[in-house]
Amino acid sequence: MAILPIFVKAYWSLAFMGLCYFCALGLLTIPVVQKNAIYVHRLRLSWLSDLIQPEQFGFAKNQVTPFYYNTSDGEAIFAWHVLPLGIYMLHREELVKQEGHGVAAAPLETKNLQLLRDDPEARLIIHFHGNAGTVGAGLRPSYLRSLSAAHPTKIHILAIDYRGFGLSTGDPSETGLITDGVSAVRFAVDQLGIPPSRIALIGQSLGTAITIGVADQLAAQSPPEEFAAVITIAGFSSMKELLLTYRIGGYFPVLAPLRGYPKVQTWFTEYLLESWDSVGRLARLVKNSPNLNLVLIHAKNDYDIPWKHCDALFVHAASAARKTIEGEDTKMKVSDALDARVITTYGNESTLATWPEDRSNGRRISQWLVKWGGHNAVVTSAGTSVIVAKAFGL
Template sequence: MGVLKSGSLFLIFAVSLYPVSVLLLTNPWLQRHALYAHKIHSGFWHDVNKPESFGFAAHQVTPFNVSTPDNEVLYAWHILPLATVAANRDALAASDPLDQTLPLQLLKSDPKVRVVINFHGNAGHVAQGWRTDTYRALSNQPHTHIFTVDYRGFGRSTGSPTEQGLIIDGRALVHYVLSLGIRPSRIVILGQSLGTAVATSVGLSFAHPTSDLLPQTATDESPKQMVFRSIILVAPFSSLPDLLLSYRIGGLIPVLAPLRHSPFLVRMISKHILDTWPTGLRLSAYVSSAAAVPASKTNGAGNVHILHARDDQDIAFAQTEKLFAMATGREIEVLPLGKRDVEMQGKVKVRVEMLEYGMHNRVVTYAPVQLAVMRAFEGI
């Protein structure tokens, strides 16, 4: 009886805490800290300025800073292809590991250069969790350089995260890569989880710089329309309010799921969500805008590749199904596990790849993601 009584008291306590927790999350400061979790990271005991401690070859990674138009300073990494490191081992060994000069020379002098701009998920920093496994796997592809950045407020970057701010940060990194003389057709934008919302927003901001779906300050004063080789989205979501109706923290603790049968309560809470990240609407606008760019300017670029694991306990595969429907106007039928690919044919191809395994975070390190990058660059 004592155990039952204790269990009942715990259940009552947990249930009574839920409305209090939801109410607290309407506070802007608490809401953004819960959403971005940018203060939860291993930077207190892991030195991101020592990439070798994360399994990279000596001088393979160069840390550097990117400045944003609103005066934030972002911490970033440039990861060299492993083959390039091997071919230039002595020269790299004689250089300062924090000096960008030689790594950038190696990038600019490669006529076959490829660049992957990576946008990671929430929490942590550029070297947290499975992220370094992703960079190492991609760097095994010849001529493939990886650039990744910590958004404002993350890791060693200054500022505090907001939806508008992260879009500015993403654009700042892309502009930095473009300033090196890299053509858009040689750039793949890769995002995972929250990074898919950033990647889609950044892609739209270049394909349609004046889109009403973007914060005005996230675009340039003199925008130039362009599309990149491909946008690859791993474990995406259609919008934050929609995601929160099914999202469970750690796959266990529901956020708004208990309220989903009360449209009134959902509307009331949704009004207080500051950063909505409407990825479905933005991806739809991107597909339309990219399709309108003259073929002579795209050179076959602009396609979208979405990958999602069936066993993802954080963001359900249903989010990808909804995202695809919003982007293409088509519904994905219930996919048998034996069928992995769905393609939307047209000037801009939207490809969906359903994976049986990978969970939410580890999936970005899996071979299908590396193949998606390879297919994007090689046009297969």
């Protein structure tokens, strides 16, 4: 009989946890709560360091230029231009004499951006980070150094904090974040004079949806604006599908406990304010970009966003490429798309899957599944750096 109270306590503990879980889901249907939960933009994660002094994040003196650019709808977006270390070393004595420790009021007049603008062989990564934090939060400074390291005299990086993040003005939204990305491209192309053929759009986590959204919008122009590469790292297919599989911190599932109750899951997803439909945008991007170089990267040990999302992105891209050749009525099963991939294995580093060129009509669609790095550290791996450099043709 003494065992009975233990079961009673366990029952009420589980009941309380269930109540808390459903209360949390209920709160997420409130627009302001949902926005803060998705973007987590108020959590800076870099309070103890000053974003306008990048040396505090491990960069060399004046290697990074902090500045603002304006969006088409009037927001001021904070950005870092990261000079490749090899170029920095060649010009260090001149660079350190510049006025530092502040936001560049005239970024185009800085030696750093002049070195980018005046080098016809320079490449530029426009980097879109994940939710929460700033350009300087967590591993992100290491991301920037690692991505540039594969070719330390050629790869410059423009990293931005979206509206409502860090020191940028405004409030985040799906349309707004894509506008921030498009405006970053316009700054690079129109003010710096860097042709899209020397620019790669790279996003991680939430940033992959922004990357695809920006590329989709610019490809829809006439003529389409295409880039050296469009690269996603730890991407997801759509916000709805992400919530069904996402684990906060890799441990706490959002909607997975309701897998046995699909009607409840459907009810909750109907309250989503923003769809972030990457697979839909990706299909349009493939259709409108005859020279698309799409690179999908995901870690097999990503416990935040399962790598199966990368499969979904690959399948939709492949299906869209096939439709442009064989007609809009062509349908392809997921298994057919995956079976048609050409697989190359790089030992314990990664596996490369490419869509056959004869089915892409000039497009290049590749998927890299790497074996190390999880959701975040994957960006810092040497393998990822090499993949990015190769996507640039370096």
